Amino acid sequence: MIRGTKVFNNKNISITSMPLKYNKPDYVYIPLVSYKNKNFDILVKPDDYVLKGQVIARSKDKFSFPIHSSVSGLVKEIQKRKYIDNEDIDSIVIENDFLEKEKKIGNKHKINSYSIEEVVEILKECGIVGMSGNNFPTYYKYGMELKIKKLIINAVESESFLTSDFTVLNSYTSEILETIDALMEIFKIEECVIAVKDFNKKAVDDLVQYIGSYTKISIKSVPDNYTMGWEKYLTEYLFKVKIKKYPMEKSILVENISTIFGIYEALKYRKPIVERIVTFSGDALKKPQNVLVKIGTPIKEVINFIGGYITDKKPYLIVNGPMMGHCLETDDTVITKNMCGVIALNKIDTSEEMDCINCGKCTNICPNRLAPILIINEKNVNNIKKLHPEKCIGCGLCSYICPSKIHLREKVLDIRDKVIQK
Ligand code: SF4
Numbered sequence: 001m002i003r004g005t006k007v008f009n010n011k012n013i014s015i016t017s018m019p020l021k022y023n024k025p026d027y028v029y030i031p032l033v034s035y036k037n038k039n040f041d042i043l044v045k046p047d048d049y050v051l052k053g054q055v056i057a058r059s060k061d062k063f064s065f066p067i068h069s070s071v072s073g074l075v076k077e078i079q080k081r082k083y084i085d086n087e088d089i090d091s092i093v094i095e096n097d098f099l100e101k102e103k104k105i106g107n108k109h110k111i112n113s114y115s116i117e118e119v120v121e122i123l124k125e126c127g128i129v130g131m132s133g134n135n136f137p138t139y140y141k142y143g144m145e146l147k148i149k150k151l152i153i154n155a156v157e158s159e160s161f162l163t164s165d166f167t168v169l170n171s172y173t174s175e176i177l178e179t180i181d182a183l184m185e186i187f188k189i190e191e192c193v194i195a196v197k198d199f200n201k202k203a204v205d206d207l208v209q210y211i212g213s214y215t216k217i218s219i220k221s222v223p224d225n226y227t228m229g230w231e232k233y234l235t236e237y238l239f240k241v242k243i244k245k246y247p248m249e250k251s252i253l254v255e256n257i258s259t260i261f262g263i264y265e266a267l268k269y270r271k272p273i274v275e276r277i278v279t280f281s282g283d284a285l286k287k288p289q290n291v292l293v294k295i296g297t298p299i300k301e302v303i304n305f306i307g308g309y310i311t312d313k314k315p316y317l318i319v320n321g322p323m324m325g326h327c328l329e330t331d332d333t334v335i336t337k338n339m340c341g342v343i344a345l346n347k348i349d350t351s352e353e354m355d356c357i358n359c360g361k362c363t364n365i366c367p368n369r370l371a372p373i374l375i376i377n378e379k380n381v382n383n384i385k386k387l388h389p390e391k392c393i394g395c396g397l398c399s400y401i402c403p404s405k406i407h408l409r410e411k412v413l414d415i416r417d418k419v420i421q422k
């Protein structure tokens, strides 16, 4: 049984036909982070000239990938800047010369002509990651030497407000189909399903127009139920199989739609992820919309570019959605590869937590069948482990449903991280 609920939608306010482009930051601040690694060899020094897409730092740690410049221009210094998780992170500051100079790569590549090893190497060198928020390196998934029989393209985008995946799908439909087709040929994948929400009727219509000759690719609408985008539920719903942990148990790979477009640009042009589409939404913005923006651009510059805030009052900023995201301390934070959206709100629910009334709703709704209230109240470490906080996917349904406004998600995640670290 699929657990979850319909959550408020608020998507229409940021949807436009094409994303706006902002490529004029005076400076970019490229964070030295790849997945969870922060240990880098820096390959540039102040006053070095760098090209857009040039590798400026490398790490030898596991799951790592190179760091690229998102502009052409002069390296200035290393500076601490706020990262998406509100931590101050070493970042390479580059002054943009606005010339967009990049390394010549010759002719466009035929993207189905690569071997598996070449695909894995290109995805690694281009720093392709899960762009829906997890920042996990994509090359690792394709290099696991496990047979991929089926592919699911996740365009469900369950979170309220966010429409960046929607915009990618609608703006680059033919490129996405070309990429899926190439991956299917190279990895000998038998079948692919593109999953969208009922809400995204336009995407379904567009895909139907393009999909004609791609006989092994189909489109399926999934119910408007929050957590439907979770890869376990999505796989179980689409292929009627039981997944214990990961879809790859059944040789099924789930890939986010924005990541597929990143793979396209890497295979076609050897272009790393140096920019992405980000949703800017919420009632504190004059003109909510999607913007194609360079990695390392401060959020406030993009917000000013699209018209700014409605009032002078500092809004609440939530990154990557109200259910699974978190509050940002400042709009000085820079755009990262795993930033799908920034929501600026005039007010948020700041009501005090009340006592638990033992209604059981948090336990009944948890998609991983955890007991959030027991996890947060348990003091004995061994007993906590028996409640499996490590299984929490941070979906936020427990906090959403709790009538006592208890911040269950944050507390369970905190315990989960401590248990995992031990
Ligand atoms: S405990 Fe974790 S997985 Fe369960 S509902 Fe809460 S946030 Fe979601």
Ligand code: SF4
Binding pocket: 355, 356, 357, 358, 359, 360, 361, 362, 363, 373, 401, 402, 403, 404, 405, 406, 408
């Ligand atoms: S939903 Fe809230 S009030 Fe109900 S049992 Fe869980 S923590 Fe207690």
